[in-house]
Amino acid sequence: MVFRWNPQFPSERVSYEPLPIWFYLVLYVIVEGAALAMVVPGLPKTGSVPWDRVLHYAVAVPVFCWLALSCLVHWFAYDIPATQAAEHNSARWHQITGWQQQSRSGMAVLDSVILTPEPDLAERMLALEGTPPENPGKAMELRSIDAADDGSRLNRLLDALLTPLSAKLVQAAKGGSFEIVMQCDYEALCSEVLAAWGRLELPGKPVVRWLDNRRDVGFADKWFEDEARPYWYEQDRTPRYRLLLAWHLNDAGPDEKPETSEAAVALLLGSPALMVEKPDLKRQAWLLRQITGDADQADRLLASLLKAEQVPSERIRHFWHSGLKGLAQHATLGAVRESGLKVEAHALDPAIGPQAPVARWVIQALAARMAHFGQGPQLIALPHEQGVALNLVAKEPAPVDVPWKEEYGYRPILGPEFGVLTSVWTVNMLLSPDKGWSTTDTIVTCLTVFFMLAVFIIRRPGLFSRMVESTVDFVGSVIGF
Structure with missing residues (x-):
């Protein structure tokens, strides 16, 4: 839905x-x-x-x-x-x-690893440490990732992504509801991910799903929802833990100039159901539900996102964006400027060069880290197949704040109609000309009881249906059904 x-x-x-x-x-x-x-x-x-x-x-x-x-x-x-x-x-x-x-609703970021050409990228872009990097138009490499003994940089990259998360991955894999989602150029690289899993001696053999770079994964539209259950009694099949691995390594030859910068990210995500089961589980931040639409409707999209009050608007201080071009860029930046938000804009492309599709996850991870570091909720804008996608990353989403009023719960089990029926029955008994109990008294009593049951069922249909179900279950258990 x-x-x-x-x-x-x-x-x-x-x-x-x-x-x-x-x-x-x-x-x-x-x-x-x-x-x-x-x-x-x-x-x-x-x-x-x-x-x-x-x-x-x-x-x-x-x-x-x-x-x-x-x-x-x-x-x-x-x-x-x-x-x-x-x-x-x-x-x-x-x-x-x-x-x-x-x-x-959202996905909890339990932990993350971010590999970008510039170290400490989030801290530097927010001027918390060092100077903000400036590399507009420069396709940069991950100089920290050298080739492994077999000549493959990918093996070294996967080891660098998984090693810092190994302790939490052991816990997640043993939870019995875990999968890896890999977003890269080739589906065949699933075997490389499993090989890296084995090299670190992590438990089991997890399921690895592949997402190609051409598809918008709709992380807030699909992953945050419970997977469809045809029958009410079926269990929720949404994985409690999901490890997202996304990367881009340039494979151009020595005489070819790369077009995009290299980057990689690992996000260990926890489902909403997991966080309900384990509310004390440590997390960095929440990736909240995104809103998508045409680029020329960026102002309306941002207004709808802020109106939903996922977080208090006055607490949003930072705005991240990457890959926006033409109308999407101008309309989105204009919408943020006209919204009244007092935010600092942080563009990923000028900082570390032109970005590959992995940027959609890098920017989420960077924002989650800054939210974890106490920099408040972070607004994110990214290109989308429909035009533009906006979402918020926050330490905690705002709680539901609709007040419940006492009068909303007015549902007496025995209403005034019972007083009417019992009083009418009593008056009939007092005015009855018969000295003893008569047939008329029996008929009046039976009608009174019938109407009492009828109004009770009308007033409390749910309670009556539960009573019937409980009675049927009890009788079934007694007779062996």
Whole structure:
């Protein structure tokens, strides 16, 4: 299901207040006055007062008639509209909170390794250490990655990516829900990844999936969602741990000039389900859900992203971008400038030269590291097959902040209709001309019980269905089904 960034939520219904107590007191005076007007004229003029008749018809019957009328008035004047408003408002609350939870979903960056031609790139670009690098138009190499004994730089590169993560990879691989996603030029390099896994003596033989460089991986659209489950009882198949390996090594000959700079990144990601199971698991930051669209709609995309309040907008201080060209670049930079955000822009291309597709992950890793270092949420813009993609990287996403009101939970198990039915039944018993229990009394009692069950089921259909399911399960367990 496609996530909607601009849903239309119904407006909140007004809450209702019950009628004041004086209304019911006035109603009692009216009912009691009517009863006395009917009983007093029939009393004997002389002799003793038949107090049993007076108590029966002038006290007991009016009291239960008043109770029936009071419950009936309360039912229609307050209970029905309050119940409808509570159901509407609670459903609206669940819609909004569910949307906020989805909008703030993400993948946790548990750890990362970043290899770029310039060391300490993130710290230097934010002027935390050293001087910002400037290499516009210069295709740079990873000078720290020399060829291994077999002449392959790839083996040395993979070792450099996996070795710092080995301790956490052991834990992830033993968790039973782990996969490696490799984004590079050739699918056949899966064997090189598994060979590097073996050289480090990491446990098991993980599944390695390949993503080619031409495809936008849609990390926030696909990876953050639970994989489809045809049946409700099937387990979530989304891997709890996912290791992303992405790299670009120039393979041009000595007489050919490379067009893009070399870079590599390893991101150990934890799924939302994993972080729910292990909330204390250490993480660097969260890669939050991205928004994509046409380049000329960059202002609308940024406004929708900020409106979702994945993080407080005033805390965003840094803006990263890479690979934006033409309209996408001008529209995105203009949207950020006009948004009111007070951010410092950091372009990857001028810092370390023209970028290969690996930059989409390098820039996420750099932003995650800076969020981890206390530099606040980071805004990222990257080219996308639709035009442009925007997302935020934050230490923690903002919590769901829709307040729950007490009146949203108005769902009494026994409503005023039970008072109406019991009072009417009592009045019928008091006015019955029969001295003993009659057939009419049986019929009235059965009808009263029937209507009580009916209104209970109408008021609490979920509770009734759960009671039926529990009863069926119990009977099934008793008879052996």
